[in-house]
Amino acid sequence: MSLRDRISSDLKTAMKARDSEKLATLRLINAAIKDREIVARGDGTNSELSDSDLVAVLTRMVKQRRDSARAYEEAARLDLAEKEIAEIGVIESFLPRQLNDDEIAQAIDTAIAETGAASVRDIGKVMGLLKSRHAGEMDFGKAGAILKSRLA
Secondary structure, X not given: OOHHXXXXXXXXXXXXXXXXXXXXXXXXXXXXXHHHHHHHHHOOOXXXXXXXXXXXXXXXXXXXXXXXXXXXXXXXXXXXXXXXXHHHHHHHOOOOOOOOHHHHHHHHHHHHHHHOOOOHHHHHHHHHHHHHHOXXXXXXXXXXXXXXXXXX
């Protein structure tokens, strides 16, 4: 079952169960996907998004919501922060399993060995390899910090 089919199936299930919070988040996901398809159509590329494109859209949505939740917490609007965190949970249910810190470190070590990286100048090569292999599975902000410390 493709990612798009899973989202549609969960949308129907949420409608039947009258789960308004999950339904609202799933509708936001569909809107983001449609927006991305419209942009792709305007660029003259294939408007049908692949699963990897959908993962990129969902990852961007999670990042936006984390930033919003942090801003709401700083503004003492915990009710809005909790809503954003709940949306993150729904969106992440469609993403691949996230790597833990040990797995990230192991993937970085493997990528360093394969690219022959020796200095901070080689970060781009290593990050490119990591992004191609672990898109949607890894927090690249955290990976970049670990990589920088390893190559420094």
